Amino acid sequence: MIAKGSEPWLFSAASVTALLAILSRATDSVPFLNYIANMGMALTFVMVIFFRDPERKVEPSDAYMISPADGTVIDIRDRKICIFMFLQNVHVNRAPISGEIKEIIYKKGGYLPAYCKDSERNERNEFIIHSKYGDVRVTQIAGTIARRIVTYSNVNDIVEQGQRIGMIRFGSRVDVTIPHNFDITVEKGERVLAGKTIIATIKNDREI
Incomplete structure (x- = not known):
């Protein structure tokens, strides 16, 4: 596909x-x-x-969050997981959790390497997904080669966990925030797959 x-x-x-x-x-x-x-x-x-977009069977669950992108975890800080997508990765991005898209924020910017901290100034597209556990931010960040962020979803859309929400052409990065109700289960340097890899699991009732 x-x-x-x-x-x-x-x-x-x-x-x-x-x-x-x-x-x-x-x-x-x-x-x-x-x-x-x-x-x-x-x-x-x-x-x-x-530009391949393989079908991936996703069974939505409230017990965990899944990776929004294929790639490698390059940083984890302040409840945010940063995933760098190499050219060989699938570049279609998916919803890490079910919910309603409350806001989509597009910002113009430069095209520094997406793995650099200065890439905060790069072109980006941010989805704010309102889930039962709070707002989850999924940020698509353009890099040196990728200069076109494609959005598949709209504000007020209800998305299921694993649903395609957009893509970035020719490599880049996707950041996702993790609500405090979840424990992060991936580590820096780990490879992940969109819609398949569990990146966080819900805390039990005694921990929340």
């Missing part, structure tokens, strides 16, 4: 590659076109891999 919103990119790459392939066959005097056409085919294949 291909990620929603990626069709124009794939169509453009495939169209240019097809045109170059036709020209390379028709114009023997320009052999380098064949090389460029092969490079175009390779790029199109890489983009198909990048």
Whole structure:
């Protein structure tokens, strides 16, 4: 399955590659076109891999929160888990908890490497999901290559845990806040999968 919103990119790459392939066959005097056409085919294949959006069976539960992104946990601070998405990761983001999208805040900014602390100044899109345990913030942060954040959801939408809410093109970072009702169960350096990896579990009644 291909990620929603990626069709124009794939169509453009495939169209240019097809045109170059036709020209390379028709114009023997320009052999380098064949090389460029092969490079175009390779790029199109890489983009198909990048824009993949595999189906993942998610059974919503109030007992835990799940990762909103594929990638590696690069930091955990102030009840916030920061997940860096490498180019090879799936870049579709999912709701870590069920609830209502109370607010979506988009901010323009720069394009520093998303793993840097200074990336707080980067372009970003923040979802505020009102759950039964309080507000959960899911922040999509653009990086040096990614310059386009795509949103699948709207304010007042009711989202189920694991539902697709958006994507960031070509690598970046997703931060998620964890309510005090939960214990964080992942560690820095751990690899996570959107909709699959449990990142926090609910505290028992005596701890809340």
